[in-house]
Amino acid sequence: MKHLLTTDGLAEDAxxxxxxxxxxxxxxxxxxxxxxxxxxxGRTVITMFYENSTxxxxxxxxxxxxxxxxxxxxxxxxxxxxxxxxxxxxxxxxAAAGADCVIVRHPASGAAHRLAGWLSEGGTxxxxxxxxxxxxxxxxxxxAATLRERLGALKxxxxxxxxxxxxxxxxxxxxxxxxxxxxxxxxxxxxxxLPVGVGxxxxxxxxxxxxELPALDAVMMLRVQAERMHGGFFPSAREYxxxxxxxxxxxxxxxxxxxxxxxxxxxxxMEIGSAVADAPQSAITEQxxxxxxxxxxxxxxxxxxxxGERG
Amino acid sequence: xxxxxxxGARLYGEGDPVDVHVADGTIATIGEAGAVTPGEDAxxxxxxxxxxxxxxxxxxxxxxEPGREDTETIDSGSAAAALGGYTAxxxxxxxxxxxxxxxxxEHVWRRGREVGLVDVHPxxxxxxxxxxxxxxxxxxMAKSVAGVRLFSDDGHCVADPLLMRRALExxxxxxxxxxQHAEEPRLTVGAQAHEGERAAxxxxxxxxxxxxxxxxxxxxxxxxxxxxxxxICHVSTTGTVDVLGWAKGLGIDVSAEVTPHHLLLTDxxxxxxxxxxxVNPPLRAGADVERMRRALADGVIDCVATDHAPHAVQDKDCxxxxxxxxxxxxxxxxxxxxxxxxxxxxxxxRGVARVMSERPAEIAGLPDQGRPLAAGExxxxxxxxxxxxxxxxxxxxxxxxxxxxxxxxxxxAVVSAxxxxxxxxxxxxxxx
Numbered sequence: 001m002k003h004l005l006t007t008d009g010l011a012e013d014a015x016x017x018x019x020x021x022x023x024x025x026x027x028x029x030x031x032x033x034x035x036x037x038x039x040x041x042g043r044t045v046i047t048m049f050y051e052n053s054t055x056x057x058x059x060x061x062x063x064x065x066x067x068x069x070x071x072x073x074x075x076x077x078x079x080x081x082x083x084x085x086x087x088x089x090x091x092x093x094x095a096a097a098g099a100d101c102v103i104v105r106h107p108a109s110g111a112a113h114r115l116a117g118w119l120s121e122g123g124t125x126x127x128x129x130x131x132x133x134x135x136x137x138x139x140x141x142x143x144a145a146t147l148r149e150r151l152g153a154l155k156x157x158x159x160x161x162x163x164x165x166x167x168x169x170x171x172x173x174x175x176x177x178x179x180x181x182x183x184x185x186x187x188x189x190x191x192x193x194l195p196v197g198v199g200x201x202x203x204x205x206x207x208x209x210x211x212e213l214p215a216l217d218a219v220m221m222l223r224v225q226a227e228r229m230h231g232g233f234f235p236s237a238r239e240y241x242x243x244x245x246x247x248x249x250x251x252x253x254x255x256x257x258x259x260x261x262x263x264x265x266x267x268x269x270m271e272i273g274s275a276v277a278d279a280p281q282s283a284i285t286e287q288x289x290x291x292x293x294x295x296x297x298x299x300x301x302x303x304x305x306x307x308g309e310r311g
Numbered sequence: 312x313x314x315x316x317x318x319g320a321r322l323y324g325e326g327d328p329v330d331v332h333v334a335d336g337t338i339a340t341i342g343e344a345g346a347v348t349p350g351e352d353a354x355x356x357x358x359x360x361x362x363x364x365x366x367x368x369x370x371x372x373x374x375x376e377p378g379r380e381d382t383e384t385i386d387s388g389s390a391a392a393a394l395g396g397y398t399a400x401x402x403x404x405x406x407x408x409x410x411x412x413x414x415x416x417e418h419v420w421r422r423g424r425e426v427g428l429v430d431v432h433p434x435x436x437x438x439x440x441x442x443x444x445x446x447x448x449x450x451x452m453a454k455s456v457a458g459v460r461l462f463s464d465d466g467h468c469v470a471d472p473l474l475m476r477r478a479l480e481x482x483x484x485x486x487x488x489x490x491q492h493a494e495e496p497r498l499t500v501g502a503q504a505h506e507g508e509r510a511a512x513x514x515x516x517x518x519x520x521x522x523x524x525x526x527x528x529x530x531x532x533x534x535x536x537x538x539x540x541x542x543i544c545h546v547s548t549t550g551t552v553d554v555l556g557w558a559k560g561l562g563i564d565v566s567a568e569v570t571p572h573h574l575l576l577t578d579x580x581x582x583x584x585x586x587x588x589x590v591n592p593p594l595r596a597g598a599d600v601e602r603m604r605r606a607l608a609d610g611v612i613d614c615v616a617t618d619h620a621p622h623a624v625q626d627k628d629c630x631x632x633x634x635x636x637x638x639x640x641x642x643x644x645x646x647x648x649x650x651x652x653x654x655x656x657x658x659x660x661r662g663v664a665r666v667m668s669e670r671p672a673e674i675a676g677l678p679d680q681g682r683p684l685a686a687g688e689x690x691x692x693x694x695x696x697x698x699x700x701x702x703x704x705x706x707x708x709x710x711x712x713x714x715x716x717x718x719x720x721x722x723x724a725v726v727s728a729x730x731x732x733x734x735x736x737x738x739x740x741x742x743x
Contacts, residue, residue, distance in 0.1 A: 086625060086629055087630055088629060106630065107632070108631060108632035109503070109515050109631065110513060110584040110630060110631045113584040117584070132632065133514035133515075134515075135514065172512070172514060195511035195517065196506045196517055197508035197511035197512070199508075200511075201511075201512075
């Protein structure tokens with residue numbers, strides 16, 4: 001594997017290999033005081049974030065550091081990006097400066113693919129850390145790792161993704177990956193928050209959350225961004241919350257053992273009740289914890305495969 | 312006396328080869344092959360049975376001058392036109408400064424004359440600065456030496472229905488045509504790609520077909536009540552064809568164009584992530600492309616227009632959302648029409664003459680273009696080798712910019728020669 005840009009077309013064995021490596025890394029590090037493996041010593045990983053992000057950037061940074069890579073963080077505000085340099089020039093500069101891997105978040109869909117194209121000759125790997133409303137593949141992988149931990153194999157498991165599918169890169173990456181892993185995916189959202197063309201996705205679509213809950217193994221809540229609330233996609237936050245929010249009453253409709261996920265940041269009281277977020281069914285903090293291991297595994301598969309030192 | 316003999320050409324690709332004798336800018340005689348004896352100084356073009364057509368007329372070209380001479384000039388764009396078989400082009404108004412007054416349109420017209428490779432007709436803006444707020448001085452532009460006959464805010468829709476009504480009403484006194492870029496802006500906020508399966512998967516904000524269709528329907532109704540002529544730029548959706556069929560059935564005076572790229576390319580190109588494929592209106596679905604071809608064949612869509620839109624490398628070699636929309640078209644239009652319409656049998660060469668020369672000349676009211684191939688007519692001609700093929704290379708095109716979506720494609724039909732009023736403007740891929 002050279003880049004991780006999308007989960008669309010990511011083969012089942014490749015995805016499973018990453019997830020297995022993540023599990024292994026998690027076991028290896030469990031209970032260790034010093035969480036540092038020498039695997040990527042001497043490798044340079046640059047995170048390039050054109051959008052604000054705390055959890056994803058920090059997660060990648062920790063993943064790189066626990067693997068002993070040199071991690072450099074570039075943010076759009078504090079570099080020549082702010083001076084109007086093109087994405088291409090910035091990327092070529094970072095590659096020339098010696099990056100083995102560029103982890104990019106960008107507001108434009110497809111930006112990570114463009115970057116990979118420009119860097120294809122230099123041998124620099126690209127990881128998509130979220131491009132516009134397109135994909136966020138490591139989020140889907142960490143969600144899958146978390147679900148596997150709670151549920152075991154995902155084949156024939158029924159998983160709902162609830163909320164703003166239209167603008168969600170998390171939803172797109174999850175739809176592809178979960179389908180690849182054999183799960184049944186249900187998208188639950190008002191029609192205004194589903195993309196035209198969703199009919200060709202390997203999913204079923206519902207507008208009735210209550211009807212879906214009793215048959216689910218997991219429910220993945222999506223954040224509703226403030227600009228959507230004012231963008232006329234639905235009448236009001238209150239009406240949205242009433243129809244699509246996961247409150248305590250709805251939690252009771254889930255079968256025993258079902259899992260609640262949220263990619264964060266959460267709007268407590270909006271798409272997810274505060275008590276629900278903290279309930280035993282919730283795996284939200286595990287998602288964050290697994291995020292580090294999954295990103296370590298991704299870096300391992302991208303960078304350590306060809307002669308890199310193995311830990 | 313400037314004499315040219317085109318020896319052994321098949322008019323409209325029909326019948327036996329004939330000799331066409333051109334003198335003093337007009338077709339002097341047309342006779343049996345070998346029957347014409349040219350004067351000693353006459354230039355002879357051996358056609359060897361190639362297809363002779365009236366010179367092409369493009370209602371929709373961006374020549375970028377003034378303002379973006381780093382991407383195209385009237386000089387380079389005229390060369391591209393001549394090489395593409397065009398004898399008249401309409402230069403869109405979205406220059407910098409905008410062609411919304413007599414000074415700018417006269418400048419464009421004059422530069423076109425100086426270059427002399429193709430008749431450059433400036434299109435006037437409908438509204439001041441293309442802002443959609445206030446009518447531009449259409450009358451002054453129409454009566455200027457440029458004699459503006461076509462008005463458009465292309466690149467922007469005249470979205471305000473009242474302003475569009477006034478523009479249509481006002482145009483009737485001037486005998487000019489308003490050409491609408493049909494795109495309801497409220498339906499295309501942030502839009503990046505044709506709204507459908509592929510854009511959904513790639514996370515591009517959708518560009519709904521309804522944004523085009525709703526404006527076309529509205530404007531047909533407005534034109535009907537105003538008794539005005541309306542032209543629809545770059546039709547791209549099945550629904551627009553339905554609306555045009557309905558409007559024409561009612562006798563509404565509406566005409567429409569389709570671009571070569573909407574006859575060939577689909578939103579499958581999105582998978583490349585390469586903004587060379589970004590264009591406004593966007594590349595649509597396969598079913599839309601099929602419908603464009605049929606509508607052009609049966610006349611619901613009147614003509615082909617290139618929407619030739621040169622862009623600098625830095626405006627294309629970037630992420631999709633940051634890229635400017637548009638693609639080169641002048642030198643590839645004939646080949647795309649040959650590939651999509653002639654090869655599948657949807658149009659013969661007489662049909663090509665209709666959609667690339669006669670109808671556009673009629674729509675714009677050009678008296679000396681799109682004329683029959685007959686003695687006494689102006690010698691605005693293009694000789695086409697229908698059997699030759701060529702491979703598109705952006706860097707080899709005459710435009711300053713190189714943003715062709717057909718890079719590396721092998722296409723049929725080559726322009727052998729173009730004549731503007733009896734003067735050779737291009738021959739065998741070289742400027743006159």
